Amino acid sequence: MSAVVEHHDHDHGPKKGLTRWLFTTNHKDIGTLYLWFSFLMFLTGGAMAMGIRAELFEPGLQLLDPIKYNQLVTMHGLIMIFGGVMPAFVGLANWLIPMQIGAPDMALPRMNNLSFWLLPSAFTILLSTAFMEGGMPGFGWTFYAPLSTNYPNIAYFVFAIHIMGISSIMGSINVIVTIMNMRAPGITLMKMPLFVWSWLITAYLLIAVMPVLAGAVTMLLMDAYFGTSFFDAAGGGDPVLFQHIFWFFGHPEVYIMILPAFGITSHIISTFSRKPLFGHASMVYAMVSIAVLSFVVWAHHMFTVGMPLVAELFFMWATMLIAIPTGVKVFNWVATIFKGSITYETPMLFAIAFVVLFTIGGFSGLMLAITPADFQYHDTYFVVAHFHYVLVPGAVFSIMAAVYYWLPKWTGNMYDETMGKLHFWLSFIGVNVTFFPQHFVGLAGMPRRYADYALQFAEWNAISSIGAFLFGASQLLFLYIVVKSVFAGKKATAQVWDGARGLEWTVASPAPYHTFEIPPKITKSTKV
Amino acid sequence: MKRAFLGLLGAAIFMFFFSFMLVPLYNVFCEVTGLNGKIYGPSDFFKSQKEQFNRDVNVRFLSQVNESAPVTFYPSSESMTVATDKVSRTSYVAKNNTNKNLILTIIPSVSPGLAAEQVKKIQCFCFEEQALGPYEEQEWPIRFYVDSELSKNVNNIYLSYTLFENNRTETIAMQHGN
Numbered sequence: 001m002s003a004v005v006e007h008h009d010h011d012h013g014p015k016k017g018l019t020r021w022l023f024t025t026n027h028k029d030i031g032t033l034y035l036w037f038s039f040l041m042f043l044t045g046g047a048m049a050m051g052i053r054a055e056l057f058e059p060g061l062q063l064l065d066p067i068k069y070n071q072l073v074t075m076h077g078l079i080m081i082f083g084g085v086m087p088a089f090v091g092l093a094n095w096l097i098p099m100q101i102g103a104p105d106m107a108l109p110r111m112n113n114l115s116f117w118l119l120p121s122a123f124t125i126l127l128s129t130a131f132m133e134g135g136m137p138g139f140g141w142t143f144y145a146p147l148s149t150n151y152p153n154i155a156y157f158v159f160a161i162h163i164m165g166i167s168s169i170m171g172s173i174n175v176i177v178t179i180m181n182m183r184a185p186g187i188t189l190m191k192m193p194l195f196v197w198s199w200l201i202t203a204y205l206l207i208a209v210m211p212v213l214a215g216a217v218t219m220l221l222m223d224a225y226f227g228t229s230f231f232d233a234a235g236g237g238d239p240v241l242f243q244h245i246f247w248f249f250g251h252p253e254v255y256i257m258i259l260p261a262f263g264i265t266s267h268i269i270s271t272f273s274r275k276p277l278f279g280h281a282s283m284v285y286a287m288v289s290i291a292v293l294s295f296v297v298w299a300h301h302m303f304t305v306g307m308p309l310v311a312e313l314f315f316m317w318a319t320m321l322i323a324i325p326t327g328v329k330v331f332n333w334v335a336t337i338f339k340g341s342i343t344y345e346t347p348m349l350f351a352i353a354f355v356v357l358f359t360i361g362g363f364s365g366l367m368l369a370i371t372p373a374d375f376q377y378h379d380t381y382f383v384v385a386h387f388h389y390v391l392v393p394g395a396v397f398s399i400m401a402a403v404y405y406w407l408p409k410w411t412g413n414m415y416d417e418t419m420g421k422l423h424f425w426l427s428f429i430g431v432n433v434t435f436f437p438q439h440f441v442g443l444a445g446m447p448r449r450y451a452d453y454a455l456q457f458a459e460w461n462a463i464s465s466i467g468a469f470l471f472g473a474s475q476l477l478f479l480y481i482v483v484k485s486v487f488a489g490k491k492a493t494a495q496v497w498d499g500a501r502g503l504e505w506t507v508a509s510p511a512p513y514h515t516f517e518i519p520p521k522i523t524k525s526t527k528v
Numbered sequence: 529m530k531r532a533f534l535g536l537l538g539a540a541i542f543m544f545f546f547s548f549m550l551v552p553l554y555n556v557f558c559e560v561t562g563l564n565g566k567i568y569g570p571s572d573f574f575k576s577q578k579e580q581f582n583r584d585v586n587v588r589f590l591s592q593v594n595e596s597a598p599v600t601f602y603p604s605s606e607s608m609t610v611a612t613d614k615v616s617r618t619s620y621v622a623k624n625n626t627n628k629n630l631i632l633t634i635i636p637s638v639s640p641g642l643a644a645e646q647v648k649k650i651q652c653f654c655f656e657e658q659a660l661g662p663y664e665e666q667e668w669p670i671r672f673y674v675d676s677e678l679s680k681n682v683n684n685i686y687l688s689y690t691l692f693e694n695n696r697t698e699t700i701a702m703q704h705g706n
Contacts, residue, residue, distance in 0.1 A: 107529060173536040181529045211540050215547025230551060234594070234633045234692030241554050245547060308561075308641065 013513045022117075025109035026513060027094045032410070033116050034091025035403070039479070041083030041123065042396075046472050048076040053434075053468040056461050059453055069451035070138035075126075077141030081257065082164045083123055085391065088399045089260040090115075090171050093199045095410065097175060099504035099511065100193045102184030102520040107177040115170035122163035129153045140449060142250070143217075145231035145242040149224040158217045165210045172203035172210075184503070186522025190281060193502055197284050198263030201291045205252045205259075208295075213249040216242070240305050247298035255294045258390065259287055261358075261398030262329055265351045267502070268405050269333050272348035273340025274499035279332040286325035286332075293322050303374045312371045319369040323362070330359055345497070346420035350401030353393055353428050361389030364439065379449070382442025388435045392471075393428075400427070403482065408496045412510030413489030419481050426474035433467025583612045585674050590688040591620060597693035598625045599632065599660070604667065612676040615650060619669045620689065624660035631694040632658045639686040646675040647685060657694060 014020045014029065024030060051072050055064045064072065094112065098105055106112050129136045134152025137143070148154060179200050183192070192200075219242075222228040229235025231242040262283075270277040277283065299307060299315040307315075333355050342348070364386040368374050377383060400423075408414050437460035446457045453461065492509040507515045587610055589603035600623040610616045624630050634654045638644040649655075653668035660666060674685065 108533065169540045173533060173540070176536055177529055177532045180532055207536055207540050208543055211543035212547040212550075215544050215550075219548070219551075233635050233690065234694060236635075238554070241551065244554060245550050248547075248550070306641075 023113065025105070025113050027098050027106045027109070027112065028410075028511065028513065030106075030112050030116050031091045031094030031096075034087045034094060034119075037116070037119060038084050038086075038088035038091060038399075039482075041079050041087065043475070043479075044127075045076050045079035045084055046475060048072045048079070049468060050472050052076060053465040055451055056453070057465040058462065059455055059458050061452055064451060066451040067135070067138055070140070070449065071136040073449060074137050074140055075130075078126065078137075079123070080391075081141065081253075082161075083119070085257045085395045085399070086168065087119060089199075089202070089257075089395075090168075092195075092260065092264070092399070092402055092406075093171075093175055096406065096504060097178060097196055097199060098182070099507065099515055100196050100502055101179065101182065101187055102503050102516045102522070103178060103182035104514060104517045106174050107182055108174045111170050112174055115167045115174070118163050118167040118170075122160045122167065125156050125163070126160035129156045132156075142246060143220065144239070144246070145220055145223060146233075146239055149220055149231065154224050155221060158221045161217045162214055165214045168206050168210050172206040175199050175203040176207075184516070184519040184522055190284065191522075193263075194266040194277065194280070194283055195260065195263035198259045198261075198287055201287050202256050202259045205256050205291055205294065209249045209252040209256075212245065213253075216245045216249060219245075240302075243302045243305060244299070247301045248295075250301065251298040252291075252294040254390075255290055257395050258358075259291070261354065261395050262287060264398045264402045264405075265333065265354050266336075268347045268351040268401050269336050269355075270501070271405070271497050271499040272345060272351075273337050273342050275336055275340045276501070277332065278335035278338075279328070282328055283332055286328040289325040290322060293318065293325075297322065300369055300374075303371050304378045316369055316371045320366060323366055326362055330355060330362075341499075345404075346415070346417065346424055347401045347405035349421065349424045349428075350397045350404065353424070354397045354401065357393035357397070357431070358390055361386055361391075361394055364389065377442065379447055380442040381438040381446045381448055384448050385435050385438035385442055388438070392435065393431050397427070397431075400478065405497075406504070407482065407485055408492035409504060409509050409511055411486050411489075412492055413485045413487075414492050414496075415481050415485040415489060419477065419484075423474055423477045423481060426477065427471060430467050430471030430474055434464050434471055435467075437461075437464045437467075583676065583678075584609050585612060585678065585682070586684045587616075587674070588684065588686050589618065589620070590686055592688065592690045594690055594692045597630075597632065597691055599623065599630065599691055599693070600625060601689075601691045610674055612674050612678060615671055615673045617669060617671050619667045620653065621665065621667050622658070622660060622691070623665040624663055627662040629662065630660045632660065633692045633694045634658065635690050635692065637688045637690070639688065640682060643678060643682045643685050646678040647687065648673055648675055654689065 014024070014026065021029065021033060024033075051064065052069065055062060055069055094106065097103075127136075132153055137148070137151060137153065137157045139148040139151055143157070148157075179192070179196060219228070219230040223230050223232055223237070229237040231237045231239050233239060266277050266283060297315055297319045299311060300319045303312055303315070337352075344352075364382065368377055368383065368386055404415060404420055441453075441457045441460045441464075444457065446453055494508050495505050496509060497505075503516075503520060504511070506520065586607060588607040589605065591601050591603055593599055593601050600621075602621055604619045604621055608616065608618060622632070636649075636652070636654045638647050649670065649672045651669060651671040653670065658666070658668065672687075
């Protein structure tokens with residue numbers, strides 16, 4: 001480190017104007033772009049959810065016809081998964097990974113720019129079907145063949161998925177190359193912060209399964225336009241094969257959307273309990289085992305297609321096995337909180353809600369894993385309640401927690417704590433009022449993916465819709481809080497939170513445009 | 529760094545082709561384990577013929593018409609009791625309800641799936657495409673036998689045929705003909 005360091009215009013900042021964002025190769029700019037894009041998609045998908053819940057407010061058809069309803073459900077799923085949750089995590093990865101491992105930027109900055117700018121084009125293609133004859137895809141986000149191969153405008157859907165997939169794969173390659181090559185000297189793999197670890201594992205999962213999704217949609221395209229019969233029984237194909245291929249992608253995808261949330265939660269709980277995280281190494285091993293197991297559980301999504309008993313038992317047990325590493329993580333979070341000096345700032349509230357509500361979603365997942373019981377639950381609102389519990393108060397709450405937690409580092413201003421807490425409580429109440437009743441109607445037999453329902457489900461659905469409107473409206477408050485903190489607010493210190501540990505808290509707030517151009521010195525006492 | 533990049537890119541490309549490899553893998557897996565009730569082409573009955581008509585099995589015949597096909601399609605007898613290893617004969621009836629020529633593909637399936645391998649067909653209308661003229665009615669014969677290797681637990685076999693209207697012009701090669 002004693003070599004002469006060339007000082008040339010050390011604090012040169014970003015370019016001015018629109019080209020800054022178009023041509024940027026700066027990890028912080030790209031992270032910001034990803035986060036704003038995902039927020040835009042979150043509002044778009046959210047508006048669709050409001051339409052769905054408005055239709056389901058009472059039995060009968062009021063606002064939408066069944067075809068439009070199915071289109072909204074499909075697009076809500078696709079947009080929230082590929083446009084909301086995944087880009088938000090990539091945005092956080094861009095902002096945080098280089099700062100947490102003491103690297104000046106991502107390893108492949110130009111590819112980073114490309115992988116972001118592919119996303120708006122992908123979603124423009126997907127959403128453009130709304131203005132076409134035949135309309136948006138309406139076959140559910142799982143696009144089961146041969147229903148999907150007979151749908152209009154499927155080529156737009158297929159190419160949109162291809163482009164999103166390429167974007168995700170490039171993003172993941174970038175994350176892995178960065179983590180493997182650009183850690184500051186002294187940050188060994190096991191010393192790495194958990195958010196970085198969670199992303200390293202997630203990136204490997206993405207590289208393994210996004211190409212399989214690309215293959216699945218390619219086969220769909222060939223069945224629809226080139227006369228092949230991968231999934232068409234009339235030509236010797238097999239529709240069940242589609243489900244196998246799809247869920248071979250689909251289940252690891254589920255963990256792609258939750259592993260970074262595990263990383264975020266670990267940081268926040270440790271900070272606001274003012275204790276180092278309990279069981280750092282076991283957290284890493286737990287995440288690795290969840291990732292490995294995710295490849296051998298896919299058929300639990302399709303227990304009812306008619307599998308032999310042996311396969312049903314195998315997938316049931318393999319699925320239940322995942323409860324063990326997940327249980328280790330929940331235990332470690334609780335043990336971190338135990339006897340800590342806890343304060344309840346907004347990020348901590350979201351993180352605690354994450355642990356509690358994600359665990360509820362995990363338990364309903366265990367119920368669904370029981371094969372004989374699944375024959376009753378399959379394709380009911382119980383499943384809808386289950387995956388919304390792990391994705392909304394799971395993944396989405398963790399993203400909100402992360403935004404509140406690192407926002408002062410990004411903008412240099414503290415957000416409005418009172419407003420933040422208000423946002424938390426409205427979201428917390430809204431999300432539970434929305435999704436908890438769906439367990440009940442699901443167990444009572446209400447099927448998913450219908451625009452109408454039997455009269456006995458009316459009360460719970462009305463309550464669920466009111467909760468959804470509350471949750472939806474409170475996200476506008478989130479937008480207001482974030483925008484306000486960009487322009488005004490109490491100046492944040494470099495440390496921001498007194499219990500925070502990690503390299504990102506050693507740089508000024510807001511983080512300078514370039515950080516760690518000289519690698520930080522890591523000693524035994526450095527907290528990373 | 530370049531090596532890591534190329535390695536990961538290679539992994540992604542491999543996984544893309546792996547998804548296509550899943551198609552033959554799935555079929556091989558189903559064939560080896562006998563899952564899924566798939567039937568694999570005509571069998572070489574006379575090579576393996578054994579004269580031991582030792583057990584009776586009930587075979588039921590089912591028919592389904594895929595939603596788009598304007599055809600009436602049903603078995604001429606709903607069930608029959610057959611002795612193992614003895615060749616039996618029955619038929620299905622199909623009637624075209626339109627004034628157009630139709631090309632049809634009929635896909636068989638056996639339940640329980642694990643018995644699929646023991647249901648050996650010597651003659652079947654499912655081996656090739658069938659053509660029906662305007663309002664034409666045809667009787668399609670099947671000749672089959674149930675191999676005595678059939679598991680002792682199986683006493684009822686369901687033989688199901690699903691009829692598809694073939695909107696493609698090229699003939700579909702039987703995937704597993706041998």
